[in-house]
Amino acid sequence: MNQSAYEAGNEQTDSSLILAIETSCDETSASVIRGGKHILSNIVSSQIEIHERYGGVVPEIASRKHVESITLIIEQAVKESGFSLKDMSAIAVTQGPGLVGALLVGIVAAKSLSMALDIPLIGTHHIAGHIYANELVHDIVYPCMALVVSGGHTELVLLESEGNFQVVGRTRDDAVGEAYDKVARALRLPYPGGPHIDKLAMEAEESTVLPRAWLEAGSYDFSFSGLKSAVLAVINQTRMKGLVLDEAALARGFQESVTEVLVTKALRAVRQYGAKQLLLCGGVAANRGLRAALAARCEAEKVPLLIPPHTLCTDNAAMIGAAAHLKLKRQQFTDLDMKADPGFSLESWSVSPFSKK
Ligand code: KG4
Numbered sequence: 001m002n003q004s005a006y007e008a009g010n011e012q013t014d015s016s017l018i019l020a021i022e023t024s025c026d027e028t029s030a031s032v033i034r035g036g037k038h039i040l041s042n043i044v045s046s047q048i049e050i051h052e053r054y055g056g057v058v059p060e061i062a063s064r065k066h067v068e069s070i071t072l073i074i075e076q077a078v079k080e081s082g083f084s085l086k087d088m089s090a091i092a093v094t095q096g097p098g099l100v101g102a103l104l105v106g107i108v109a110a111k112s113l114s115m116a117l118d119i120p121l122i123g124t125h126h127i128a129g130h131i132y133a134n135e136l137v138h139d140i141v142y143p144c145m146a147l148v149v150s151g152g153h154t155e156l157v158l159l160e161s162e163g164n165f166q167v168v169g170r171t172r173d174d175a176v177g178e179a180y181d182k183v184a185r186a187l188r189l190p191y192p193g194g195p196h197i198d199k200l201a202m203e204a205e206e207s208t209v210l211p212r213a214w215l216e217a218g219s220y221d222f223s224f225s226g227l228k229s230a231v232l233a234v235i236n237q238t239r240m241k242g243l244v245l246d247e248a249a250l251a252r253g254f255q256e257s258v259t260e261v262l263v264t265k266a267l268r269a270v271r272q273y274g275a276k277q278l279l280l281c282g283g284v285a286a287n288r289g290l291r292a293a294l295a296a297r298c299e300a301e302k303v304p305l306l307i308p309p310h311t312l313c314t315d316n317a318a319m320i321g322a323a324a325h326l327k328l329k330r331q332q333f334t335d336l337d338m339k340a341d342p343g344f345s346l347e348s349w350s351v352s353p354f355s356k357k
């Protein structure tokens with residue numbers, strides 16, 4: 001095995017190199033990460049333009065596009081890093097959750113490289129990647145709380161210690177990004193709709209009053225399908241009555257409802273679990289309303305808030321490399337018979353306690 005892998009985990013001497021691959025949804029991405037923290041390359045090829053005309057990701061098309069571009073993207077990432085494939089300490093790949101056909105493309109590529117070059121494989125959890133994107137730009141302090149908001153996930157995750165994940169709340173129906181995309185579609189806005197709703201909401205002068213889904217007292221779970229239905233009801237009633245819909249006011253009302261629930265529950269969880277930091281991650285972390293409201297509440301309550309830059313919030317392979325480093329440090333590798341796991345549990349991916357030799 002590459003010498004650098006043995007030194008992984010030692011802050012001073014960690015020159016480990018991870019080639020990370022991400023193909024769980026509609027981005028084909030490859031990245032090389034040094035020492036778990038330094039991005040040497042992070043190539044992301046988005047399929048948004050292809051899926052835009054269908055109003056959402058078409059799984060079969062996503063897989064085909066991944067197949068077309070994966071080899072080139074990996075080559076480009078390795079070349080840009082200034083190293084070569086044989087220098088890699090490990091090959092990391094998203095094992096799940098995600099679209100099974102899309103995941104398989106990255107997994108087959110990673111396994112082939114791992115086998116041909118005799119480099120260890122690290123099957124990596126996509127949400128752990130979103131959380132550890134923060135490690136690429138900040139220093140995480142434990143215990144901390146992560147608010148994961150993406151197109152497929154809405155979760156509050158407690159990290160008592162490095163690499164140990166405990167999901168304390170999750171959505172019972174739609175993910176936040178999914179709700180944004182569905183509301184945008186009803187307003188005939190392009191896919192993905194999140195940024196369009198965000199823009200409309202920021203420009204609005206009025207705000208449509210919409211419900212908040214708090215669920216049972218003390219619950220950290222979320223639900224956005226009722227809110228989405230309330231938005232659709234406003235749209236339908238306005239159109240049926242032949243009235244002009246104030247789309248901006250509706251977008252703002254929707255964004256305020258989503259934001260208030262997310263911010264309130266996240267800060268309550270921070271207090272209850274004694275978290276020293278709040279980490280925001282996932283594609284919806286780009287939302288200006290959410291960022292502003294969280295920043296204001298965190299400042300008022302003196303809770304440090306970590307948010308990765310936008311390019312590391314949306315799907316990318318650098319975040320997969322950052323998470324995989326947790327396993328490389330502990331020499332916890334994945335067998336070559338590993339399978340794509342569309343429903344991969346985050347808690348099961350936790351590292352075992354770290355024992356320093
Ligand atoms: O994390 P991500 O890139 O992919 C998944 O793993 O799901 O998240 C994509 C989601 C989409 O639903 C998109 O509409 C949403 O993030 N999004 C936003 C914004 N930018 C992206 N949602 C709200 N406001 C935004 N500014």
Ligand code: ZN
Nearest residue numbers: 130150314315
């Ligand atoms: Zn994602």
